[in-house]
Amino acid sequence: MEAASLDTLRELGVLISSKRYGRDLLYRTTDSEYLLLRYWNSEEARQTAMEDPELLRCWAKLGNEIRTLKVYEKLETVELS
Numbered sequence: 001m002e003a004a005s006l007d008t009l010r011e012l013g014v015l016i017s018s019k020r021y022g023r024d025l026l027y028r029t030t031d032s033e034y035l036l037l038r039y040w041n042s043e044e045a046r047q048t049a050m051e052d053p054e055l056l057r058c059w060a061k062l063g064n065e066i067r068t069l070k071v072y073e074k075l076e077t078v079e080l081s
Contacts, residue, residue, distance in 0.1 A: 005065035009036065012058045021049040033069075 013024040022040040029035065040046040049055050 001065050005062060008058060008062045008065055012055065012062065015052075015054055015058065016049065019049070019052070021045040021052075021055075034066075 009024070009026060013026075016022050016024060016038070020041060022038055022045055025037045025039075027035045027037070040049070
């Protein structure tokens with residue numbers, strides 16, 4: 001299912017980017033696990049995306065292709081200076 005799920009993630013990334021909702025970054029760990037970071041352009045963009053029928057279909061498809069370990073809805077920026 002790895003190839004299928006990567007195709008679905010690519011499709012999601014294209015939709016999110018083309019509809020100007022945000023952007024995705026996908027990383028693979030040395031243990032061959034994947035980490036997806038999604039940067040929303042705004043809270044409004046995130047809300048709109050959550051109601052977008054095309055995205056909902058992709059997320060449903062992806063839900064059958066992968067095992068999600070953890071979802072963080074929001075993260076806080078930590079200043080290092």
